[in-house]
Amino acid sequence: MNVIPMSTTTTADNNPILNIAIFAAFVAVTLFIVIRASRNNKTAADYYAAGRSFTGPQNGIAIAGDYLSAASFLGICGAIAVNGYDGFLYSIGFLVAWLVALLLVAELMRNTGKFTMADVLSFRLKQRPVRMAAAITTLAVCFFYLLAQMAGAGGLVSLLLGIDGRIGQSIVIGVVGVLMIVYVLIGGMKGTTWVQIVKAVLLIAGAVVMTIWVLALNGFSLNTLLEAAVAKSPAGEAVLAPGLQYGANPWDFLSLGMALVLGTAGLPHVLMRFYTVPTAKEARRSVVWAIWLIGGFYLLTLVLGYGAGALVGADAILAAPGGVNSAAPLLAQHLGGPILLGFISAVAFATILAVVAGLTITAAASFAHDIYANIIQKNRKNADGTAADPDPNGEVRVARRTVVVIGILAILGGIGAQGQNIAFLVALAFAVAASANLPTILYSLFWRRFNTRGAVWSMYGGLGSAILLIVFSPVFSGSETAMIPGIDIVLWPLNNPGIVSIPLGFILGWLGTITSRTAESPQLAAEMDVRSLTGFGAEKATEH
Template identity: 65%
Template sequence: MILASEGVGNPTLNTAVFAAFVVVTLYVVYRVSSRNSSTADYYAAGGGFSGVQNGIALSGDFLSAASFLGIAGAIAINGYDGFLYSIGFLVAWLVNLLLVAELVRNTGRFTMGDVIAFRMRKRPVRAAAATSTLVISFFYMLAQMAGAGAVVALLLDVQSKAGQALVIAVVGLIMVLYVLVGGMKGTTWVQIIKASILILCVVLMTVFLLGKFGFSMTALLEEAAANNSKGEAVLEPGAQYGSSPLDFISLSLALILGAAGLPHVLMRFYTVPNATEARRSVVWAVGTMTVFYVSTLVIGYGASALVGSERILDSTGGVNSAAPLLAFEIGGTVLLGIVAAVAFATILAVVAGLTITASASFAHDVYAGIFRHGRADAASEVRVARITAVVIGALAIIGGILANGQNVAFLVALAFAFAASANLSTILYSLFWKRFNTTGTLWAMYSGLGSCLLLVFFSPVFSGSPNSIFSGADFALFPLSNPGIVSIPVSFVCGYLGTVLSSDKADEALQKEMEVRSLTGIGR
């Protein structure tokens, strides 16, 4: 057995493979991003990607460290209950396909704020949209940075917190470089390359793993239960959430409803030329992610079978180390080096996508829409976006250092709760409710975002348990780890009440224009 303190594999090889990926992708980013002077180029890649390309990039944006590291670890430790993340993440895309993708693509230009501010008073609504985008992006980044710390700790044998903090900082700097050099076009190509490598990697791991058990899933599951401290309980529902069904329901709501409100996913629909390609993007993304999430089931149980739950939990990276430890078991140092590169690529690509979304929202919605009243020139807007990207990168590094050691799938679930609470109600109301007005928009967004923040702060996420961010304190008043079951309905109810109780009158002409544009694309 290889103990955590001895490291896993060859740190030099792992570093070399990762460095090669960074060099190659930076070169690609530089080559494809010669034109980034206009806002359309920098924010939406000029709308020049096909549905197939954007679908693969969408899966690259969505399949984060939570998917590759967190879900595999959650299944390895908790079995069936861990697979809930995979199911929730995948089913969530039906909401995007049926209700959001085409309409958002037709209505907006660059950001989510374009859609919800279309028929409202622009300044307060754009300010709310930018606030929501920045908060959601920050929480999503925490998960990726925490994943970076976990992978580095294991693969490079960096055991000190200071060393892990340094590597998180390096990841953040590289991510900012992608965004500054490449804009949306360069970031999209990084997503495409990363998604292709990730899918190939998990499929090969799945095939190798099944081969070790004679391609018998039954034999694999039996061995997984035998090597898990929870025994056969990991093969049935309830190993993690059996004592807290409300937490289970709350998490499910957040996962299924959150994807349709994620700003970095919504922004991707603007990189295609028409609504048909937007729908095709989602279909390709769903197909790609189905292959991935089915593979995570095999990889997670395989890690429990070949590595064992105790060794995973005792390793330097904790639950997030299940996939790398399994790679070492089935393919030795070489496969581990490849998995190292894929894990780093996943983190870099997703954080780059989040960074460009957050910086675009601030530059387009706040700087151009509020401070310059919609009259900012393209060069100054892009310059503000790049400065914002640097600031966001610094905040992500600090947050990632604080969140180092948390389960990344769990942290992403919180980001989904924020997205569903703050954005989903306003997007759906804006698209489908004629009477919806500015007051309703602000009530929905701020109540959803505020209630979610408040409940998370007073939940076991921050204090009151050994796995809390502040494990030495206890000010937890809300018992659930995910607040979605409360904060999502709060947003919908407040949006309704704000609309019916206010004296604001919806602009009928703009409402009709938005309806025609969202359904047909005419006028965009």
């Protein structure tokens, strides 16, 4: 096998024309799928929940596609290649987080809600303040998650086309953002779900092929692979031991671990996937499929990450366009030359497109369904003073306009987040989700006394504290790798806010509830219990 020099990555090392051709083929195929799927997007249920038409296995594969984002493939492989054991903690955290989501909230949320997370949170509480708070936290979580995907897209395509520098990567991020807007405007949830399914199959297949290839080069011995990684790593044997990245500050590791383990159960775009199946039984089937696919993939990242460290080297990875996020594509180039590099990078690009499409439709649904339809439209009056009938077509129109706004904001944010490890950026999104959404979700599902004040305090308090701590952390300013390197406003020493903001969200939810004298409806609380456990009436509107 010809070994391709990896000291630098330029257009000489790969074939930009071939790469662009593979990219164009992927975009053309996925656009065809989106256009085909969009023919039945006539109602809000079609646009937001794909008409609840997917089977359990189909939705399980789509859930895996949503969850196995660019962070899972690019960010984690890079983190393991550079930081070894500490990088693999992302894989462990993401997988354990999925188990928490399945055991505590997934089926109960699906049974109780209609289109969005706010349907559940406002079921037995006051609609207006809770829906507004839930919509704002959903938009915030989706925005942080979008930052990671857009930054990953810039680094990936720049590597593939030999583009270096912030201006070139910024143009790439803009192109990805425009494509994302087109996908969601045309396809809605149905088109997005089919893209997720295709992408998940290709991503897992590509990861399996690369894993077998790496193991074959090392005699199918994991021990031989790890020895090669130690020999190649500047850190030596420290790459196999805990502490290479987080040893200097174990509190940072604890904060990261809390965010990873608890974050998934509060991610609105993952929870929204459960509304696309027709019954609770199909929701459970989708869970089984998803957990096997996700668990298997995260085991593969161990081999891929250490394989990149052994065959490519941490120094070459960090020097490449895209930095640490380029480990998996560089490993593909080392193994199979330009063709495998083009295929794997195109799969990663499809991964990014599919995930940002899912995030965007979740954010758009939250604004259009929760704020426009259930707050603004609810207050609309006819000329005679009577309540005006809701306009379902207007709701979908607003959702489509929201998609364009979110796409523009994602492009601007992705340009600002260039150079950050995308697995790390996703961890920030997980921290915001665990702080702002998870406490209210759990209290709503399991605590009958929980009331509107507790929900509002929990969501705004968790969200506000998480964002403040991120802004005043080393992630945002104070170093060359920060999002805004030119200033220094660091007041909080940890990179992840979870250790403070997550407990604070739970405390504020409890405190707001016990200090409020307003009693919520016991009948609605009982109805929510029945619906969450049985799924009875889950397809009906959650009006009260």
